Amino acid sequence: MRLRKLPVMNGIIINFARLTRIGVCAGALLMLAGSVAAETMTAGSLQVSNPWARATPKGATVGAGYLSITNKGRELDRLIGGSAEPASRFEVHVTVMEDGVAKMRQVTGLEIKPGETVELKPGGMHVMFMGLKQPLAQGQRVKGTLVFEKAGAVAVEFVVQGVGAPAGGDGHKGH
Ligand SMILES: [Cu+2]
Numbered sequence: 001m002r003l004r005k006l007p008v009m010n011g012i013i014i015n016f017a018r019l020t021r022i023g024v025c026a027g028a029l030l031m032l033a034g035s036v037a038a039e040t041m042t043a044g045s046l047q048v049s050n051p052w053a054r055a056t057p058k059g060a061t062v063g064a065g066y067l068s069i070t071n072k073g074r075e076l077d078r079l080i081g082g083s084a085e086p087a088s089r090f091e092v093h094v095t096v097m098e099d100g101v102a103k104m105r106q107v108t109g110l111e112i113k114p115g116e117t118v119e120l121k122p123g124g125m126h127v128m129f130m131g132l133k134q135p136l137a138q139g140q141r142v143k144g145t146l147v148f149e150k151a152g153a154v155a156v157e158f159v160v161q162g163v164g165a166p167a168g169g170d171g172h173k174g175h
Pocket of ligand 1: 093104128
């Protein structure tokens with residue numbers, strides 16, 4: 001009886017060990033993400049934090065970028081545009097639900113109210129790199145600019161993370 005049970009127990013132990021190893025990997029990735037998150041650029045009273053982009057599959061002509069913007073001043077500012085080196089066009093998008101389907105809309109002036117932090121993240125607002133000349137590869141840094149109505153142009157670098165990085169239904173399939 002004991003001998004028969006042993007392989008099962010071994011199986012459980014092996015599985016458990018595997019789970020633990022995955023746990024450690026995830027932890028390391030989180031630490032990595034944490035160090036990336038420390039990147040903050042300042043323009044006037046605006047703080048731009050943690051710009052990142054998702055890696056794109058071969059042949060893709062569009063990509064998405066994410067970041068957060070904090071307005072530490074007393075006046076409203078707007079994100080009115082920008083650029084990214086590998087893209088021919090740069091747009092700011094919001095994701096809206098229409099009849100239960102996520103759709104993206106371009107916005108021409110994304111408001112950042114005084115004291116507010118606006119987060120561009122998967123599933124919500126994002127910047128869109130249109131007309132990519134080459135795919136965005138994990139680990140790559142994409143040079144770009146963000147243009148604000150009052151704060152002007154700010155140089156940023158989008159850190160490209162894996163295709164599977166923070167999941168979220170972007171609704172990018174429609175592009
Ligand atoms: Cu978009």
